[in-house]
Amino acid sequence: MVTTAHFFDDAPRKVSRLEDITLADIPAELGLFPLFGTLLLPRGKLPLNVFEPRYIALIEDALAEQRLIGVIQPFNDLEDDEEIDEVPHLFEVGCVGRITSFSERQDGTFAVTLTGICRFRYLRESLGQRGYRRARIDASAYAGDLDEIPSAPFDRDLLMTSLKGYFEARGMGVRWEVIDQMADDALLVALPMICPFPSPEKQALLEADTLTERARVLQSLLDLSGSGDSTVRPS
Known part of the structure; x- marks a missing residue:
């Protein structure tokens, strides 16, 4: 996320604990980490090795603010796509992840762990300034992900x-x-x-x-x- 100074009363509050996060703390715009074939679910933990410059920028910006990142799947694996210069389309639903642990290596790359917070619906792409993708999102339909949900009966x-x-x-x-x-x-x-x-x-x-x-x-x-x-x- 692009780091900006907050001058207004409606700026996102700083949240120190996962259990304190509410729907109001999920921003309307989020930096995206598109990951083909990778799933992050609410309460799940996803370790990531971050080495591409644009995603290093994403981690740096997220750490400077709410530590929140949108994990979402592209339709196609870009490395296997013949149209390598084409920006891949994204699925409509992703998951907000919070950086709950990280270490920075001497070469500037990161090892991070994301903890899933709640799902979101991808609305539209927004302008990014640091190379990674950003989008307007809506998490309102998934407010229940923030509550403790008892296990469902199954065989x-x-x-x-x-x-x-x-x-x-x-x-x-x-x-x-x-x-x-x-x-x-x-x-x-x-x-x-x-x-x-x-x-x-x-x-x-x-x-x-x-x-x-x-x-x-x-x-x-x-x-x-x-x-x-x-x-x-x-x-």
């Missing part, structure tokens, strides 16, 4: 069975003792973020209205992936 045993089949089919090693110890609500945050689903499926998990719906989408994705059917996609 955990069925989900774990499908998850084991999914990981085994891909030869992925998993520390099952860590997953087994997770509470249901934590599991519904961690699994969508760590499972290597394609970008549209990740977006479907992000846009699920409730934890119950997220659990349903996750179960569907695991079952479809385990069946080897790559042509079927959840609505």
